[in-house]
Amino acid sequence: MRIGVYVCHCGGNISDIVDVDEVAQFASHLPDVVVVRSISHMCSESGQKAIVDDVGEYRLDRVVVAACSPQFQGTTFEKTLLKAGLKPNMVEMANIREQSAWPHYEMPEKATEKAKVLTAMAVEKIRRAKPVERESMKIGKNVLVIGGGIAGIQASLDLANAGFNVFLVEKSPTIGGHMAQLSRTFPTEDCASCILTPKMADVAEHPNIHLLTYSEILEVSGSVGNFKVRIKMKPRYVDESRCTACRECEKVCPVSVPDEFNLGMTKRKAIYLPSSIATPHSHVIDADACLGIVPLRCGLCEQVCEANAINYDDMPKYINLDIDTIIVATGFDIFNAKLKPQYGYGKFQNVITALELERMIVEAAEGHIIRPIGKDIAFIQCVGSRDKQVGNLYCSRICCMYATKLASLLKRADPSRDIYIFYTDLRAYGKGFEEYYRNAQNLGIKFIRGRPGELMENPENKKVIVRVEDTLTRKIIEKEFDLVVLSVGLVPSKGTIEIAEMLKLPRSSDGFLKEAHPKFRPVDTPIEGIFVAGTAQGPKDIPDTVAQASAAAARAITLMNKGEFEMSPIKAIIDEEKCDGCGECIKHCPVDAIKMNGKAKINIPICKGCGACISSCPRDAIDLKIFSNDEIMAEIEAALKDKKAGEKRILIFADNICTYTLADGVGTAKMRYSSDAFIIRVPSSSRVTPKMMLKAFEMGADGIFLGECEEAVSPYPKTLKVIEENVKKVKDALSKAGIEPDRVQYSPFVTVMFPKFVNIANKMAEIANKYGNIPEEKRKKLNIVEVVE
Amino acid sequence: MTEVIHIEKKNVKFLQKVVELSGEEVTMCEQCGICTTSCPMAEEMDVSPAGIMRAVQIGDESVVESKAIWFCASCFTCTVRCPRGIDLAKVTEALRQLTLRKNVDHIDLDEVKKESLPAIALVSALRKFTG
Numbered sequence: 060m061r062i063g064v065y066v067c068h069c070g071g072n073i074s075d076i077v078d079v080d081e082v083a084q085f086a087s088h089l090p091d092v093v094v095v096r097s098i099s100h101m102c103s104e105s106g107q108k109a110i111v112d113d114v115g116e117y118r119l120d121r122v123v124v125a126a127c128s129p130q131f132q133g134t135t136f137e138k139t140l141l142k143a144g145l146k147p148n149m150v151e152m153a154n155i156r157e158q159s160a161w162p163h164y165e166m167p168e169k170a171t172e173k174a175k176v177l178t179a180m181a182v183e184k185i186r187r188a189k190p191v192e193r194e195s196m197k198i199g200k201n202v203l204v205i206g207g208g209i210a211g212i213q214a215s216l217d218l219a220n221a222g223f224n225v226f227l228v229e230k231s232p233t234i235g236g237h238m239a240q241l242s243r244t245f246p247t248e249d250c251a252s253c254i255l256t257p258k259m260a261d262v263a264e265h266p267n268i269h270l271l272t273y274s275e276i277l278e279v280s281g282s283v284g285n286f287k288v289r290i291k292m293k294p295r296y297v298d299e300s301r302c303t304a305c306r307e308c309e310k311v312c313p314v315s316v317p318d319e320f321n322l323g324m325t326k327r328k329a330i331y332l333p334s335s336i337a338t339p340h341s342h343v344i345d346a347d348a349c350l351g352i353v354p355l356r357c358g359l360c361e362q363v364c365e366a367n368a369i370n371y372d373d374m375p376k377y378i379n380l381d382i383d384t385i386i387v388a389t390g391f392d393i394f395n396a397k398l399k400p401q402y403g404y405g406k407f408q409n410v411i412t413a414l415e416l417e418r419m420i421v422e423a424a425e426g427h428i429i430r431p432i433g434k435d436i437a438f439i440q441c442v443g444s445r446d447k448q449v450g451n452l453y454c455s456r457i458c459c460m461y462a463t464k465l466a467s468l469l470k471r472a473d474p475s476r477d478i479y480i481f482y483t484d485l486r487a488y489g490k491g492f493e494e495y496y497r498n499a500q501n502l503g504i505k506f507i508r509g510r511p512g513e514l515m516e517n518p519e520n521k522k523v524i525v526r527v528e529d530t531l532t533r534k535i536i537e538k539e540f541d542l543v544v545l546s547v548g549l550v551p552s553k554g555t556i557e558i559a560e561m562l563k564l565p566r567s568s569d570g571f572l573k574e575a576h577p578k579f580r581p582v583d584t585p586i587e588g589i590f591v592a593g594t595a596q597g598p599k600d601i602p603d604t605v606a607q608a609s610a611a612a613a614r615a616i617t618l619m620n621k622g623e624f625e626m627s628p629i630k631a632i633i634d635e636e637k638c639d640g641c642g643e644c645i646k647h648c649p650v651d652a653i654k655m656n657g658k659a660k661i662n663i664p665i666c667k668g669c670g671a672c673i674s675s676c677p678r679d680a681i682d683l684k685i686f687s688n689d690e691i692m693a694e695i696e697a698a699l700k701d702k703k704a705g706e707k708r709i710l711i712f713a714d715n716i717c718t719y720t721l722a723d724g725v726g727t728a729k730m731r732y733s734s735d736a737f738i739i740r741v742p743s744s745s746r747v748t749p750k751m752m753l754k755a756f757e758m759g760a761d762g763i764f765l766g767e768c769e770e771a772v773s774p775y776p777k778t779l780k781v782i783e784e785n786v787k788k789v790k791d792a793l794s795k796a797g798i799e800p801d802r803v804q805y806s807p808f809v810t811v812m813f814p815k816f817v818n819i820a821n822k823m824a825e826i827a828n829k830y831g832n833i834p835e836e837k838r839k840k841l842n843i844v845e846v847v848e
Numbered sequence: 849m850t851e852v853i854h855i856e857k858k859n860v861k862f863l864q865k866v867v868e869l870s871g872e873e874v875t876m877c878e879q880c881g882i883c884t885t886s887c888p889m890a891e892e893m894d895v896s897p898a899g900i901m902r903a904v905q906i907g908d909e910s911v912v913e914s915k916a917i918w919f920c921a922s923c924f925t926c927t928v929r930c931p932r933g934i935d936l937a938k939v940t941e942a943l944r945q946l947t948l949r950k951n952v953d954h955i956d957l958d959e960v961k962k963e964s965l966p967a968i969a970l971v972s973a974l975r976k977f978t979g
Contacts, residue, residue, distance in 0.1 A: 446931040447931055483879075508881075509881040510880035510882040512886030528884035533896055533898075535884065535885065535891065
């Protein structure tokens, strides 16, 4: 075995704190290490070349890079190893930047000591690693696009044009989404429906797109290349292929209900065309509003339908699809303005939302005046955005420009109008936005920097009184307006939240879907084969949405185009000689990847490699191919070796999705936590068995903590339960040996819980300090304590 | 005449002092002015609530001499509306403390006609005008 160790300076990020030469010196004495280098930027071309050269010159078969997080540069070095002719899993990274230099920047000596131990852990781990062949899997060309707004439309068209088979599922009776509701689009003022309808028609006519409107997804199982999707097509009661949209049925229908396309400001019939640009261009019967279909209570529409399109016997249809990749384009909802009661929305008749104004403008252009707009108009910005009081800290990004657009349209239509926009910060960041803002000011629209506290209604004329501090003159402005428009922000749509739960997609702290990497994988989700486009990922305007939709389509094509793709090498393996077919593991597998055929068999493409099955096996017959029992034990041993008396060592097992990412985030934010805490990366903390934990205590661990994804964001459901059971077993065993059971703990995390992570790392260290080291005689007892089954 | 404020070390120290006393990160204020329009006393104040926050941010110590901080009724409307979640009432109290801790009596209890004042005003006066 011949190992090369490379210590990275990270251009000072590491070397300003950690004594990298001391770490390199230390590493040169570790077993099997034949070459050690300390290099300014390991990830640079010259850094990578050093590895390739050394593999040739020193015949290295394993490499340790002591640098940043493996989540940050792991794949870089895996590729370097491939170039050097080694298997990609023969490199191990010691994360001495996020876990040492940054969180312990105030204690350079401790940071250096910790960096040494982290490096030793990586060396010991890689010594136990076995070269793993990457396996490939066949993949087809079927894509499910969820959501028929502009994002879903664009992604579907790109995929279909590239020759892929698209199933576009939309829950409402027409595609088009929010864009179909808009008047004009900033900053060019194109008519929104005029530029959208050709794309909608393309979708309907494209031979490669199967358009499933008025449909919802009931269930998704399986994984990339092998998703099983069950879809319910709700009954329309109107045959799309026959309906000519002549609207005769609407004339006779006796039922009127609020029209959701106009946000309830107008009425529609129970049989209706969802909008004038609806695609498919067909009526639909709203079964909830209709007087009765089963049994038939009215039947007037059928009598007047010359096309014979109405079918009261229509039933829901259920479709099962085999899907290879999924694009989630489930969009946004507007912020519910009633959650800011001080603005009186829903109570004052002249306070409306911007989307309502959009519909009023479109309808007015078609000759339907929904309500008078008036002369004196105020826009209030950041309603539901950038507001801790409603829990939305983010900027919704589009409101500054849509308010500017609506104000410009109204001012141009009637120059005698007096229009004010009350803003906190005006964000005109996009192409052509600043020029558009200038134009609006040139039109005479007044931008006042101040956020109104509350609105009042003049009881006599129902006008709305706005009182605001002009923060630039420090004077309070008060004025009566005919109309106040609330520039409401964007929130994740109900559908986005439901689909996230169904697909187990993690969401970021703002509630929108989380991307796999904020910079370099902006349209990938952490789950392979599932991509995200548009406002489901975060607030954005139409150009950004379209760009992202095309990007998501391209990423899906990248995965499917070759007809096969490389699977993650982290998979469970069964030792058939040890397995007696008891079936315990099946109960613990969160994704049903184990089948019993006399002995347990792993379904490789489905297995996610969490390792929850390992601790359930009474015969120790299961292991993981990467992150094997041997590798983890070697890391534990190295973390505890050379521990001096009185010194404390806490082991934090961190699942790779949430806790490890969180620890990286804490490090990057330079938040300090106890330098006695050592993080061990695992796919899921459920793979840490009670035996491992007890062995760690026996070897001198002062505390053990298991971090795991919160259920809602975990790609492996049910693992928390496995962890709970395992921790309980360890606590029992500790108690029997007379050791304090709270030395072992676990907790769920999401990636943004920075203070919680810091508190827990410090708390575990405090507990260890309070109790002191575990005396040797008690540790020896652990050896004979049987793990309670 | 536009006043010029030369930012020096003492300005930064003043900000730090107020942050320390109030426990609020005053630099978080984004100057939206919602506190001012929400404040029932704003019209009586020589410096608006948002103006007080700005003065503290730039370390303008003259704000301690303002009447505004004594007009504050501690009604907390600003606190519940601040989009950045700053507790402005605590900041204002911190500014009052800077004077109160000097232990100067601005009011002589013996000279106050007790029967002429509602009890609550007396308590308020004791709190605000004595050290």
